[in-house]
Amino acid sequence: MIHKILIxxxxxxxxxxxxxxxxxxxxxxxxxxxxxxxxxxSFKKHQPDVTFMxxxxxxxxxITALMEILKYNESAVVIVLTADIQIKSINRALDAGAFLVIxxxxxxxxxxxxxxxAEAVLRKKS
Amino acid sequence: MNDTQISEDEQDILQEIMNxxxxxxxxxxxxxxxxxxxxxxxxxxxxxxxxxxxYIQTEFSEFGNISIVEQxxxxxxxxxxxxxxxxxxxxxxxxxxxxxxxxxxxxSDILEKETLMEVGNILIGACVGKVAELLKDMVTYSPxxxxxxxxxxxxxxxxxxxxxxxxxxxxxxxxxxxxxxHGFLFLITSHKSVVWLKTALADFMKxxx
Numbered sequence: 001m002i003h004k005i006l007i008x009x010x011x012x013x014x015x016x017x018x019x020x021x022x023x024x025x026x027x028x029x030x031x032x033x034x035x036x037x038x039x040x041x042s043f044k045k046h047q048p049d050v051t052f053m054x055x056x057x058x059x060x061x062x063i064t065a066l067m068e069i070l071k072y073n074e075s076a077v078v079i080v081l082t083a084d085i086q087i088k089s090i091n092r093a094l095d096a097g098a099f100l101v102i103x104x105x106x107x108x109x110x111x112x113x114x115x116x117x118a119e120a121v122l123r124k125k126s
Numbered sequence: 127m128n129d130t131q132i133s134e135d136e137q138d139i140l141q142e143i144m145n146x147x148x149x150x151x152x153x154x155x156x157x158x159x160x161x162x163x164x165x166x167x168x169x170x171x172x173x174x175x176x177x178x179x180x181y182i183q184t185e186f187s188e189f190g191n192i193s194i195v196e197q198x199x200x201x202x203x204x205x206x207x208x209x210x211x212x213x214x215x216x217x218x219x220x221x222x223x224x225x226x227x228x229x230x231x232x233x234s235d236i237l238e239k240e241t242l243m244e245v246g247n248i249l250i251g252a253c254v255g256k257v258a259e260l261l262k263d264m265v266t267y268s269p270x271x272x273x274x275x276x277x278x279x280x281x282x283x284x285x286x287x288x289x290x291x292x293x294x295x296x297x298x299x300x301x302x303x304x305x306x307x308h309g310f311l312f313l314i315t316s317h318k319s320v321v322w323l324k325t326a327l328a329d330f331m332k333x334x335x
Contacts, residue, residue, distance in 0.1 A: 013331075020335060056166065083165075084153075087156065103149075104142075
């Protein structure tokens with residue numbers, strides 16, 4: 001079951017948009033970080049079940065943060081949520097180990113769908 | 127705060143919308159000319175219209191010569207888009223749009239201008255179009271115009287930018303990795319858009335409440 005969700009995005013608006021798309025049928029615990037480096041620290045501290053990661057961020061970009069998180073925990077479920085929808089960027093994120101890449105702006109249907117997929121994978125792992 | 131000023135929260139929303147819109151524009155360009163665009167976090171600033179030319183000149187003072195693709199857009203969201211490259215960038219980009227074999231390839235100033243115009247048209251059209259779409263507006267465009275300048279003297283349309291009023295600058299810095307070319311996209315919206323923009327931004331966020 002997904003309980004804890006980490007959102008790594010430099011835009012507070014983007015974080016708010018994503019949170020509003022997460023189903024309200026369950027009480028999730030949210031942790032937020034404003035750049036890739038803070039995202040890695042939050043991941044290590046809070047051990048989230050699922051992480052949403054932006055790509056274009058100050059201090060440390062999302063691809064670097066994604067790779068660092070997977071080095072720390074290779075079974076981490078990191079979903080990239082990005083405005084950078086160039087094929088090369090999507091492929092880079094998938095090659096780096098992203099669970100899925102979804103484009104901004106998020107929709108409730110899409111987020112609900114990816115969380116269901118993530119939950120199914122987490123269930124298999126446990 | 128009066129109705130021609132935008133708040134910090136509104137700037138944050140506009141920044142995210144610009145981020146999404148430029149991402150879309152980069153993807154469209156990448157698809158058409160097979161180039162990878164490195165994006166950066168957009169920057170939003172409110173400025174007095176009278177200070178606009180000076181602001182833009184200061185931004186590019188280190189470049190010396192610059193090339194500008196200019197396109198105006200009209201809808202509820204109205205203003206001017208400026209795509210600015212250091213002079214000579216067009217030469218770097220020409221080969222991306224030219225299908226002729228290398229032996230037949232002939233560079234010319236006209237070709238450079240056409241290339242800049244094409245890149246500008248794609249980036250500006252996709253970016254402004256996406257902002258308008260997200261804010262439920264529809265815009266029309268003037269034809270793009272290329273200006274290659276020794277000393278850029280940006281003359282803002284007096285119809286769009288009354289010097290007595292303010293304007294919003296949305297700036298994105300980008301880089302074409304393969305060609306080591308970087309550039310800037312400015313969307314400058316007139317004060318006439320601000321009142322509409324405030325409502326449109328609030329409406330946009332309602333779906334995320």
